[in-house]
Amino acid sequence: VGCFARLRIYEENARFVLICIILIVYLAFGAALFHWLEWENEVDERKAIDTRMNEYRVDYCRGKPENECDFDEMVRFITDGATSGLLNSRSRFDMLGSLFFSATVISTIGFGTSTPRTQFGRFITIIYGVVGCTCCVLFFNLFLERLVTGMSYILRSLRERKIRYRLKESGNKPVTLLLNNEDFNESSSSCEGHMDNWRPSVYKVFFILFSMCLALITASAGVYSFIEDWVYVDSLYFCFISFATIGFGDYVSNQQDVTRMSPDLYRLVCVGVGCVVDEEIHYIEMNHCSRFVNFCLLTLGACFFYCLSNVSSIVVRQL
Amino acid sequence: VGCFARLRIYEENARFVLICIILIVYLAFGAALFHWLEWENEVDERKAIDTRMNEYRVDYCRGKPENECDFDEMVRFITDGATSGLLNSRSRFDMLGSLFFSATVISTIGFGTSTPRTQFGRFITIIYGVVGCTCCVLFFNLFLERLVTGMSYILRSLRERKIRYRLKESGNKPVTLLLNNEDFNESSSSCEGHMDNWRPSVYKVFFILFSMCLALITASAGVYSFIEDWVYVDSLYFCFISFATIGFGDYVSNQQDVTRMSPDLYRLVCVGVGCVVDEEIHYIEMNHCSRFVNFCLLTLGACFFYCLSNVSSIVVRQL
Ligand SMILES: [K+]
Ligand SMILES: [K+]
Known part of the structure; x- marks a missing residue:
């Protein structure tokens, strides 16, 4: 037994080395791919930006002595303001903003539109994050389990119904077409004890989960292109980047x-949640509503994509 | 058996609801916490920025007709350049930059310093990300398994040595102090078959992993505060935010x-990797070296933090 266990360890080490090599090759492939896709555009954009920036510089420095023009300093100032989100008129650390910040930390999405600016805030972020990320991983893992359990339950009852239907159709004579005759021997026992051991294959779970994720991302992208006025591809890109917690x-x-949520979508959500809509629509309420939709979509998306990446990593491993 | 299984499902559903409630409370707590920590600073910073921006505006618009000053447009232009990373002189999608971008996608760190700007690039990012994230999750999971296996192996041999030592000390007479006498009954069998079933407790694994992560983050923060010239707390913040893939x-x-890597650190790394250092140090080589150190630290950190969050979610679950 010991020798066998040691052999298995060697095999698993080999598998680990293999995935390392695959990842390195995949990264090299990505480097070539994105260089090919983006480099030309970057060169063009850079040229355009340089030209434009020089125009701004000339405009700003007009009538000033050569070495007294603080254009570069201004650019640095604006850049810093943009990175920290302070140039955006929306408050970052009011109550709702802080809630959003906390959510980006513990879900590890980390958009970076609001980040702590004080050193004490940064230190607390570390501690808050350690605890929060752990809880969030636990939440994702439990969600994965609940989802797979739910799926198994539904698939099992579908299978049971099919077996019962075939039994009825064949007039209660033994059915030789079924692979496993034991499945319906105890069909009338209480608490469905006879099929508790049956589990759907990981491929079936993967396929269903993949379809659900595809449906979710397509629908969410549609919603976002409505709310945020984005092109559909950009909306799809946003959804993927967020759901995968990148x-x-x-x-x-x-x-x-x-x-920019459309009133129709607002009415639809309100009816879905079960609240009353006035004839005239208040913008504050619509803001709250769009925030709520946003929160639900992001949470659902992150959960499903976590499940998908875990299940598909199991599938890849079994190949 | 069926009824029992159903009871267990109810229990696990209850646990899932519990973690949802805990997360919501924790998020609300985070909202209050970060509002308290950051709000005052934000108000101050906003005031300072507004004042400064108005000065720049007055300066820029001097001598122009009232409604012809395109200051806001310029700010928007610079902001966009800053967000896309194009104002930074460093190329984003040269070969090494693309490699960095690919790595930020598949590890789901997603710094956002370089992002695809063409719509086709964005679409390809989705496909590249789906495959890459799956492989990366598989890599992390295999790393976790390898690490735990390695730890078990080391802890087991330590335990064996301890038992042998006690056996020797007690002069081969039966030791009643040991909890489990079966452990050393077959001590001389080949391939150590007798202790294969022994596994260290999850608490022990958690404690060791936690210490390792703590050591790693403290050391890495030291290295980064050297290389990047950051304050130590900021360096620690960067390490946590990156290692947790936020x-x-x-x-x-x-x-x-x-x-800004110091020559001493460069020499140390070179000796560690086993390459030769000239007397005079070339900056290109130092750049490559600091990139290499950066890559190693980030990979190692992400792996260890993934393991830590998974193991600690198991510990929390067992409480
Ligand atoms: K992430
Ligand atoms: K991020």
């Missing part, structure tokens, strides 16, 4: 002061 | 054209 921060939902 | 992007390592 969170670049180039596209972030709900950063405008006034939502 | 990746806000307010602090990002290796964004300067010339590294």
Whole structure:
């Protein structure tokens, strides 16, 4: 037994080395791919930006002595303001903003539109994050379990119904077409004890989960392109970047002061949640509503994508 | 058995609801906490920025007709340049930059210092990310397994040595102090078959992992405060935000054209990797070296923090 266990350890080490090599190759492939996709555009954009910046510089420095023009300093100032989110008129650390910040920390999305600016705040962020990320990982893991359990339950009852239907159709004579005859031997026992051991294959779970994620991301992208007035592809990009908890921060939902949510969508959500809609629509309420939709979509998306990446990593491993 | 299984499902549903409630309370707590920590500073900073921006505006608009001053447009232009990283002189999508971008996608750190600007690039990012994130999750999971296996192996041999030592000390007469006498009954069998079933408790693993993470983050923060010239707390903040794959992007390592790595650290790394150091130090080589150190630290940190958050979520669950 000991020798066998040792052999298995060697095998698993080999598998680990293999995935390392695959990742390195995949990264090299990505380097070539994105260089090919983006480099030309970057050169063009850089040229355009340089030209424009020089125009601004000339404009700003007109009528000033050569070495007294603080254009570069101004650019640095504006850049810092943009990175910290302070140039955006929306408050970052009011109550709702802090809630948003906390959520970006513990979900590890980390958009970076609001970040702590004091050193004490940064230190507390570390401690808050350690505890929060742990809880959030636990939440994701429990969600994965609940989802798989729920799926198994539904698939099992579907299978049971199918077996019962075949039994009825064949007039209660033994059915040789079924793979496993034991499945319906104790069909009338209470608490469905006979099929408790049956579990759907990981491929089936993966396939269902993949379809659900695809449906979710397509629908969410539609909603965001409505609310935020983005092109559909950009909306799709935002959804993926957020759901996979990458969170670049180039596209972030709900950063405008006034939502561009359409009144129809607002009515739909309100009916869905079960609240009353007046004839005239208040913008504050619509802001709250769009925040609520945003929160639900991001949470749901992150949960489902976590499940998908875990289940598909199991599938890849079994290949 | 069926009824029992159903009871267990109810219990686990209750646990899931519990973690949801805990997370919501924790988020609300975070909202209050960060509002308290950061709000005052934000108000002050905003006031200072507004004053300064007005000065710049007056300066820029001097001698122009009232409604012809395009200051706001310029600010928007600079802001966009800052967010996209194009104002930074460092290329984003040259080969090494693309490699960095790919790594931020698949590790889900997503600093956001370089993001795709073309719509086709964004679409490809989605596909690249789906495959890459799956592989990366698999890598993290295998790393976790390898680490725990390695730890078990070391702890087991330590335990074996202890038992042998006690056996020797007690002059081969039966030791009643030991909890489990079966452990050393077959002490001389080949391939150590007798202790294969022994596993260290999850608390022990958690404690060791926690210490390792603490050591790693303290050391890395020291290295970064050397290389990047950051205050130690900021360096610690950067390490945590990166290792936990939050990746806000307010602090990002290796964004300067010339590294500020000290020659001593460079020599140390070179000796560690086993390459030769000339007497005179070339800056290009130092840049490569600091990139290499950066890559190693981030990979190691992300792996260890992934393990820590998973193991501690198991510990929390067992409470
Ligand atoms: K992340
Ligand atoms: K991020």
